[in-house]
Amino acid sequence: MNALLRFFRRLEGPQTLGRGPGFWIGFLVVLAGACAYPVFSDGYTVGNTVYFFTWIFMALGLSLIWGYGGALSFGQTAFFGIAGYSYGILTINFGAAYGFTLVAVVLAMAVAALFAVLLGYFLYFGRISGVFLGIVTLSVTLVLERFMAQTAGPEWKIGAARLNGFNGMSNMPPLTVPWPGGDIVLFPDVQLYYVVLGLLVVVYLGLRILVNSPFGNVLVAIRENPERAEMLGYDIRKYQLGAFVIGAALAGLSGVLYTSWGQYITPSSMGMTAAALPIVWVAVGGRSDLTTTLVGTVVVLSVFQALTIHGSQYALVVMGVLLVLTVLIAPNGLAFAAAGLIARLFRGRRAASPAGDA
Amino acid sequence: MPILETRALNKRFGGLHVTNNVDLALEAGEVHCLIGPNGAGKSTLFRLILGEHAPSSGSILFAGEDITAFKPFQRIRRGMSVKFQVPGIFKALSVRQNLEIAMQHHYEPAGLAAEIGRLLDFLNLAPEAGRLAGNLSHGQKQWLEIGMAISLKPRLLLLDEPTAGMSPEETHATGEMVKRLNAEGMTVLAVEHDMAFVRQVAHKVTVLHLGQVFAQGSIDAIVADERVADIYLGKAPDHAKPEGAHA
Amino acid sequence: MDVGTLAFSALYQFGDAFAFLVLSACGLAVIFGMMGVINLAHGEFIMCGAYVTVSATHAGLPLPLSIALGALVSGLVGVLVERVVIRHLYTRPLDTIVATWGLSLIATQGTLILLGSTLAGVGTPFGSFQVGGYSYSVYRLVLFGAAVAVLVGLYVLFNATRFGVMARATIQVPHMAAALGVDTRLVYSLTFALGAGLAGLAGGLYAPTMTLVPTMGTTFIMEAFVTVVVGGADVFLGTAPAAAVLAVVKATMTSLYGQLFGQIGLLLAVIIVIRVLPRGISGFLLRERA
Numbered sequence: 001m002n003a004l005l006r007f008f009r010r011l012e013g014p015q016t017l018g019r020g021p022g023f024w025i026g027f028l029v030v031l032a033g034a035c036a037y038p039v040f041s042d043g044y045t046v047g048n049t050v051y052f053f054t055w056i057f058m059a060l061g062l063s064l065i066w067g068y069g070g071a072l073s074f075g076q077t078a079f080f081g082i083a084g085y086s087y088g089i090l091t092i093n094f095g096a097a098y099g100f101t102l103v104a105v106v107l108a109m110a111v112a113a114l115f116a117v118l119l120g121y122f123l124y125f126g127r128i129s130g131v132f133l134g135i136v137t138l139s140v141t142l143v144l145e146r147f148m149a150q151t152a153g154p155e156w157k158i159g160a161a162r163l164n165g166f167n168g169m170s171n172m173p174p175l176t177v178p179w180p181g182g183d184i185v186l187f188p189d190v191q192l193y194y195v196v197l198g199l200l201v202v203v204y205l206g207l208r209i210l211v212n213s214p215f216g217n218v219l220v221a222i223r224e225n226p227e228r229a230e231m232l233g234y235d236i237r238k239y240q241l242g243a244f245v246i247g248a249a250l251a252g253l254s255g256v257l258y259t260s261w262g263q264y265i266t267p268s269s270m271g272m273t274a275a276a277l278p279i280v281w282v283a284v285g286g287r288s289d290l291t292t293t294l295v296g297t298v299v300v301l302s303v304f305q306a307l308t309i310h311g312s313q314y315a316l317v318v319m320g321v322l323l324v325l326t327v328l329i330a331p332n333g334l335a336f337a338a339a340g341l342i343a344r345l346f347r348g349r350r351a352a353s354p355a356g357d358a
Numbered sequence: 359m360p361i362l363e364t365r366a367l368n369k370r371f372g373g374l375h376v377t378n379n380v381d382l383a384l385e386a387g388e389v390h391c392l393i394g395p396n397g398a399g400k401s402t403l404f405r406l407i408l409g410e411h412a413p414s415s416g417s418i419l420f421a422g423e424d425i426t427a428f429k430p431f432q433r434i435r436r437g438m439s440v441k442f443q444v445p446g447i448f449k450a451l452s453v454r455q456n457l458e459i460a461m462q463h464h465y466e467p468a469g470l471a472a473e474i475g476r477l478l479d480f481l482n483l484a485p486e487a488g489r490l491a492g493n494l495s496h497g498q499k500q501w502l503e504i505g506m507a508i509s510l511k512p513r514l515l516l517l518d519e520p521t522a523g524m525s526p527e528e529t530h531a532t533g534e535m536v537k538r539l540n541a542e543g544m545t546v547l548a549v550e551h552d553m554a555f556v557r558q559v560a561h562k563v564t565v566l567h568l569g570q571v572f573a574q575g576s577i578d579a580i581v582a583d584e585r586v587a588d589i590y591l592g593k594a595p596d597h598a599k600p601e602g603a604h605a
Numbered sequence: 606m607d608v609g610t611l612a613f614s615a616l617y618q619f620g621d622a623f624a625f626l627v628l629s630a631c632g633l634a635v636i637f638g639m640m641g642v643i644n645l646a647h648g649e650f651i652m653c654g655a656y657v658t659v660s661a662t663h664a665g666l667p668l669p670l671s672i673a674l675g676a677l678v679s680g681l682v683g684v685l686v687e688r689v690v691i692r693h694l695y696t697r698p699l700d701t702i703v704a705t706w707g708l709s710l711i712a713t714q715g716t717l718i719l720l721g722s723t724l725a726g727v728g729t730p731f732g733s734f735q736v737g738g739y740s741y742s743v744y745r746l747v748l749f750g751a752a753v754a755v756l757v758g759l760y761v762l763f764n765a766t767r768f769g770v771m772a773r774a775t776i777q778v779p780h781m782a783a784a785l786g787v788d789t790r791l792v793y794s795l796t797f798a799l800g801a802g803l804a805g806l807a808g809g810l811y812a813p814t815m816t817l818v819p820t821m822g823t824t825f826i827m828e829a830f831v832t833v834v835v836g837g838a839d840v841f842l843g844t845a846p847a848a849a850v851l852a853v854v855k856a857t858m859t860s861l862y863g864q865l866f867g868q869i870g871l872l873l874a875v876i877i878v879i880r881v882l883p884r885g886i887s888g889f890l891l892r893e894r895a
Contacts, residue, residue: 072699072702072703074706106754119876122876122877122880123876123879123881124878125880126880126881128877128879130698131641131698131699131702132698132834132879134643134702135643135645135702135830135833135834135878136830136834136875136876138645139827139830139831139872140872140876141874142823143827143868143869146865146868147865147869150865152788175770191830258752270890271646271712271820271823272709272713272820272823272826273713273714274821276706276707276709276710278704278721279703280707283703287702311713312716313717313718314714314718316710316713316714317711317714317718318717319707319710320707320708320709320710320711320714321707321711322707323703323704323706323707323710324690324704324708325699327694327703327704327707328690328693328694328704330698331697334843
């Protein structure tokens with residue numbers, strides 16, 4: 001019981017909104033609703049809902065790097081793509097037996113993280129920050145897209161896996177869990193839904209612990225005033241690199257889940273348009289908090305999905321407008337703007353009342 | 359052995375010789391004030407000591423160890439600490455969190471809260487613990503940053519104009535803080551314009567002019583030195599005054 | 606191939622790469638250098654210039670006039686964008702990059718909706734010439750000339766005109782310039798328009814050499830980014846030498862391994878350069894002028 005309380009205390013802190021029994025009861029209600037959802041729906045719809053969920057990991061990672069760490073990393077889709085392709089190459093070559101797809105998930109995330117270590121070393125130890133960090137990371141993902149797009153020829157293959165250029169790689173096996181009575185293949189259906197939902201809860205809670213830990217404290221300090229943080233004796237480059245790598249691994253997890261969900265990945269998943277979308281999800285809800293990022297991402301994705309009925313180019317125009325308006329009107333995200341508005345309304349009413357000065 | 363020593367320290371920005379052959383030695387336990395007119399090179403010297411700029415030539419020793427090539431955070435870990443001229447605090451975080459970030463690696467989690475409480479009392483900031491640092495008054499921000507700097511328990515505390523923008527009462531209270539810290543064994547190097555503050559705390563004063571050490575001694579000796587008065591009044595020869603060198 | 610032909614070929618490749626880097630980057634560099642703002646819709650201003658140029662040519666206008674019209678229209682769109690969006694974000698340069706990304710998304714997808722997935726192009730003018738049995742495009746030489754002309758023009762603009770003096774005063778000490786009666790808002794507005802116009806010019810100049818698609822901006826933007834990152838904040842001490850250095854890398858890699866590796870080479874060069882010279886070439890040339 002005591003250990004449980006201690007665990008709960010580590011989930012809360014000044015770096016996350018939402019604390020106390022009220023918040024956690026709400027959390028459990030939402031979670032119960034999410035668990036019950038497949039009962040009231042059909043397999044196909046549930047499978048499409050998983051598609052939403054796969055993106056949230058990348059959004060949470062971006063919230064850590066950008067919202068908490070203050071670093072403009074615009075190349076999250078590079079890690080997404082690297083991990084997605086890695087998963088494809090590994091599973092096409094080694095198959096899905098003996099639970100290898102699960103090993104491939106870890107390996108693919110590790111490849112993305114390793115790439116982030118290399119790139120991050122040059123960026124952060126070169127003291128690149130601000131807008132330059134944004135355009136270099138974006139350049140990396142654009143070049144990766146172009147590289148993958150020209151791998152159409154038969155000479156571009158790794159083992160049995162053809163990279164297949166602009167048309168993308170397909171037919172990799174979906175996630176497969178070894179099971180005594182026969183392997184469970186996680187097609188986009190109810191089973192995959194529960195696996196991804198479980199991962200989401202673990203990642204969300206894990207990140208809450210991380211940002212409220214001493215590591216998270218320093219990360220936020222670097223966002224607020226990097227010079228002061230360094231002059232407290234912190235090697236800020238290591239903290240920034242740490243956040244960058246964790247964020248990259250999460251983008252990689254999104255990439256792997258996306259690839260295994262549709263058994264498909266293309267270079268355009270790393271292009272300019274694809275790279276802009278995580279920015280929209282994270283900016284609109286409120287990037288500097290995990291919960292607002294999570295909720296914002298789900299809402300924006302739902303709106304996007306609903307608009308896609310009229311054509312994805314229309315949906316993308318709306319995303320662009322949403323991003324511009326958010327930056328102009330609610331630079332910290334809609335959740336924080338709404339909170340600020342409510343606070344002002346309350347204060348306004350208090351000031352208007354006769355006892356307001358007290 | 360001096361706790362801080364600069365040997366033949368030089369810094370050139372393009373054609374400007376902002377720090378010119380500075381030899382400075384700080385004995386452990388002293389409060390040393392650095393004064394000089396605008397453009398004398400005080401802030402550049404500070405940045406050299408902190409490692410924010412690399413010197414063009416010369417070396418810096420801390421407690422006998424050559425730290426010239428050290429990065430700023432490495433110097434801090436050796437036992438230096440700094441309060442900047444413009445308050446360098448984490449504005450969007452609470453006062454308590456500012457101190458927590460400064461202190462979290464120096465105390466066990468169990469003792470941290472108590473230690474923060476003690477420091478808040480020392481800084482007269484206990485009632486403000488929950489406020490956002492950016493909403494404090496200017497003087498309170500200065501104190502908060504001093505608090506963050508001293509929470510590292512440094513052997514050498516560097517203060518860059520600690521009383522800038524403070525009322526006379528706040529300035530005096532800051533002086534008393536510095537004296538208490540010094541009594542506990544902290545060595546202090548302060549850049550300061552306010553002569554009342556210098557008189558209140560300084561054991562020794564160094565006057566910097568055109569990037570060079572112009573005079574050194576007790577506050578009384580410095581005040582009595584006519585040449586020092588001349589440079590403040592602009593009478594000293596300053597044809598070579600470095601343009602663009604910021605104080 | 607004899608030595609003379611080889612030298613000419615290398616020089617031609619270098620000139621081609623240099624022109625592409627300078628023309629891609631100068632609009633971005635002017636805005637960044639003067640305002641500290643990275644315009645992520647830069648590629649879409651290039652696209653705008655290219656589309657206007659090609660449409661005007663189809664309507665019967667001679668190519669040089671069409672290109673000028675493309676630059677002009679981009680510049681005017683720049684004025685509009687500055688008024689509506691950028692002006693409100695001067696105190697928040699990091700937010701500007703995000704907002705302009707939104708604009709980029711709107712422009713790319715909007716063009717796709719309105720004008721379809723591709724626009725019929727115009728042929729490359731002037732034909733080709735032969736050196737040592739290999740044929741080279743005359744228009745590439747024109748592009749190199751245009752790049753040099755743009756650099757000279759910018760130098761004159763910033764050093765010898767009233768606007769240039771006001772602009773430099775404004776970036777150095779904005780409040781002082783304002784106190785001296787400079788309309789700083791107008792200066793920022795004109796600077797942004799100039800940057801957008803230069804992007805449009807690049808689009809117009811390259812329009813005859815490429816397929817016109819709504820996403821064509823991304824072809825330019827990576828090169829523009831790396832040139833500005835390597836160059837730093839100064840157009841003359843930064844962009845021009847950066848373009849020269851990067852052109853060597855790009856031309857070498859391209860002729861050895863093909864165009865894609867030219868780009869990969871550029872990116873690797875940039876990542877190494879920022880590790881060594883964090884403030885870019887202009888920062889290095891200006892020697893830590895703090």
